[in-house]
Amino acid sequence: MSDFVCHGDIMYSETVEKLKVCEDSYLVVQDGFVEGIYETLPEKFQGMELKDYGRGLIIPAFSDLHIHASQFVQRGVGMDKLLFDWLNDYTFPQEARFASMDYAKNVYDQVVTELLRQGTFHASLFTTIHYDASDYLFHALADKGMYAYVGKVNMDMNSPEYLCETTEESLKQTERFLAEHQGKGTVQPILTPRFAPTCSEPLMKGLGELAAKYHCGLQTHLVESLAEVKWTLELFPGYGSDAEIYERNGLLEHGPSIFAHYIFPSQADLDIVRKAGSVTVHCPDATTNITAGIMPAKALSEKEIPIAMGCDIGGGQHAAVYRQVARAVQLSKLKEFYEPEGNGRVTFAQAFHMATKAGGSVFDRVGSLEKGYRFNALVLDGLEDAGFTLSPEERAERFCYGGDDRNIIGRFIDGKEIVLPE
Ligand code: GUN
Ligand code: FE
16 A cells, blocks of 8 residues: 655644644644644655645544434435325335345445445445345445445334334344344444334343344434334333443444434433444434434533435535534534523534544444545645635635535545546
């Protein structure tokens, strides 16, 4: 693997609250990892290939911990509905089409290209209940060297007949998915019970046994809407909270647990997630579109609950997770305005951390540009107006608010430059 040096302005999250900025600096890449960042290039590196980006801004590639690859083609459709109607009227019929491999290949190839285009190189993805289509997405992501978790979805109750498995078949196909895909590199399988209302207790118990047998993590939706919370507790009367269903069935012990939305956590949900070291996922667009709630992100981060970011296509309407950075700040202001007690504003630095380092934490050394991290990075340009300069933080902020993929002029995974498919 070739080693090289990038010159430009460099920015990454050091902590939840703090951005590290190295202006006019040199980042040395060795064997695909960041060797170090220097104001003046040390003599021993001076013979290396130099990629000079001038005032280009070098940042970590984005991490999106909640995306339904299977909902890509319905983004921006049915957005005037709330969760259950949106699922029944649009999402379930659309997901049923993944029984066809022609349909699945067409959609999943577009998803992979779009993630690369938008600079999301680390992602946790839902597919559908269908094994073959899920297998296809797994390999499509792996072929591009992306870092990902892929979950075949489980649904054995409260689902339309055309998108419902028996408990036995759901467990059998899930075990096959784990057995066939584990240990294959940068993409890993993950257990994906859709959400508690569509998964019976015997299914949850069986998935817990698979988690132990295959040392596997979990992704699901948790406390996403008030209607969902109420229904879940009616369906699982022996449990005191949504998170307890996953805890008591052994789903939080063997890998990362990733909980999308986490808008209405009870004290028990908070305690369980903190104890298990789970990661929650803020999906501001989806929250606005279909679930009618705002994650209390500032309050949660003060309680030391880790928060990553998700575009949640197709609840969210766009794959660019950097737009969610802006939306997280905007929504936190609305939340504080309408419910000042206990809430506060999320800063740009915190939201950027969610979409980079926090999301990257469920993978191996991605999401930052500190020494020892993989050089999974983007180079941004074209964010200043003629005659007006902006600081690196301001350029990153402008990108998240109003930029698009045309501002991404360089993409690297493991130190290799990515060329987008035509
Ligand atoms: N809850 C159950 N299924 C879904 C889904 O597909 N998207 C979202 N946002 N929430 C869900
Ligand atoms: Fe979702």
